[in-house]
Amino acid sequence: MQYSIGVEYGLHCLVYLIDIPPDATIGIKELSAFQGVSETYLSKIFSKLTKAGIVVSVPGVKGGYRLSKSPDDISFWDVVEAVEGATPIFQCKKIKDNSYLCQDEEYAACSKASPCVINMTMLEAEESMRNVLRNKTLSWLNEELDRVLTPQSRKDTRQFFANSTNV
Amino acid sequence: MQYSIGVEYGLHCLVYLIDIPPDATIGIKELSAFQGVSETYLSKIFSKLTKAGIVVSVPGVKGGYRLSKSPDDISFWDVVEAVEGATPIFQCKKIKDNSYLCQDEEYAACSKASPCVINMTMLEAEESMRNVLRNKTLSWLNEELDRVLTPQSRKDTRQFFANSTNV
DNA sequence: TAATCGCCGATTAATGTTGTCGTCGATAAG
DNA sequence: CTTATCGACGACAACATTAATCGGCGATTA
Ligand code: FES
Ligand code: FES
Numbered sequence: 001m002q003y004s005i006g007v008e009y010g011l012h013c014l015v016y017l018i019d020i021p022p023d024a025t026i027g028i029k030e031l032s033a034f035q036g037v038s039e040t041y042l043s044k045i046f047s048k049l050t051k052a053g054i055v056v057s058v059p060g061v062k063g064g065y066r067l068s069k070s071p072d073d074i075s076f077w078d079v080v081e082a083v084e085g086a087t088p089i090f091q092c093k094k095i096k097d098n099s100y101l102c103q104d105e106e107y108a109a110c111s112k113a114s115p116c117v118i119n120m121t122m123l124e125a126e127e128s129m130r131n132v133l134r135n136k137t138l139s140w141l142n143e144e145l146d147r148v149l150t151p152q153s154r155k156d157t158r159q160f161f162a163n164s165t166n167v
Numbered sequence: 168m169q170y171s172i173g174v175e176y177g178l179h180c181l182v183y184l185i186d187i188p189p190d191a192t193i194g195i196k197e198l199s200a201f202q203g204v205s206e207t208y209l210s211k212i213f214s215k216l217t218k219a220g221i222v223v224s225v226p227g228v229k230g231g232y233r234l235s236k237s238p239d240d241i242s243f244w245d246v247v248e249a250v251e252g253a254t255p256i257f258q259c260k261k262i263k264d265n266s267y268l269c270q271d272e273e274y275a276a277c278s279k280a281s282p283c284v285i286n287m288t289m290l291e292a293e294e295s296m297r298n299v300l301r302n303k304t305l306s307w308l309n310e311e312l313d314r315v316l317t318p319q320s321r322k323d324t325r326q327f328f329a330n331s332t333n334v
Numbered sequence: 335t336a337a338t339c340g341c342c343g344a345t346t347a348a349t350g351t352t353g354t355c356g357t358c359g360a361t362a363a364g
Numbered sequence: 365c366t367t368a369t370c371g372a373c374g375a376c377a378a379c380a381t382t383a384a385t386c387g388g389c390g391a392t393t394a
Binding site: 011036 | 256320
């Protein structure tokens with residue numbers, strides 16, 4: 001059980017979209033080349049991010065992607081939800097509604113009407129994880145990277161994309 | 168992306184092991200019959216629970232399973248970990264160590280030495296989920312079920328297993 | 335008008351999940 | 365002591381999902 005690699009691709013790529021000039025874009029080709037990941041697959045991830053309203057795509061020659069809103073308004077959870085979907089990690093298959101006691105029609109109806117404590121507990125736990133992710137924004141991530149990485153490497157990274165940014 | 172159905176099977180079945188007389192056991196056959204799930208697959212789940220030290224198996228005729236410790240000492244997370252394994256939901260593939268800048272040997276070494284902020288954030292979020300699950304024990308679950316389910320259905324359930332409990 | 339880009343659906347290979355089968359060793363009952 | 369019953373375990377099969385590719389489409393720019 002695990003999140004798909006697309007979450008990692010997406011989050012890492014979005015970082016590079018934060019600091020570009022307004023109205024500039026970065027293409028899939030640049031992003032995949034810089035990260036050393038599959039171009040076609042990354043393009044699928046960005047389709048999802050576009051549908052989720054996190055980035056805006058510019059088609060045509062010199063096209064590419066840019067953030068659709070302030071990096072302050074994009075949380076980790078937004079990205080995870082866009083890539084993985086909103087379905088919970090614990091997916092209750094309602095096995096309690098299938099038990100021996102449910103051979104009694106009346107009991108079955110009653111069981112189906114009431115929620116399962118186990119399911120609710122699992123969903124509560126997931127919600128706690130989501131809340132942590134909701135509190136981490138791309139802006140926060142960008143500042144954190146400024147703190148952790150060397151200024152030189154940050155500069156080199158921006159240089160790479162500046163050379164190929166489509167204005 | 169989801170937890171396997173085994174988590175649901177396991178948690179639901181463990182409930183029935185809480186209230187049985189000491190030294191009594193319940194067999195896979197009873198558990199799977201009551202829940203209406205595959206006998207052979209459920210047996211695999213219980214193998215994992217046994218290895219994790221959550222239940223104790225009694226082989227041979229009239230054999231079965233019983234809790235290996237107080238239901239107060241068995242948390243939801245213990246069960247999830249036993250069935251799903253301890254690997255994190257977000258599995259970092261170290262894509263940052265594969266970037267364009269890492270073509271510079273020196274930079275690559277530096278990158279590999281430092282942790283990724285994104286990965287740490289995701290793990291922190293997961294840890295928050297785990298902590299919720301760690302705080303919910305089987306005892307708590309049992310009391311909650313007493314509160315939520317009808318006394319009659321609880322009684323019927325215990326009756327079902329009492330009829331077939333192996334002493 | 336031709337080259338370049340994102341978009342989208344079909345497809346594929348690899349991997350993981352769900353579940354079965356058959357064999358083994360342990361054990362209680364006859 | 366034999367036999368039927370149980371859990372343990374590994375092989376395997378069916379199915380679903382994931383990671384990734386391919387090819388055609390429409391938009392855009394030079
Ligand atoms: S029925 Fe799905 S968790 Fe209880
Ligand atoms: S390298 Fe894996 S999350 Fe950053």
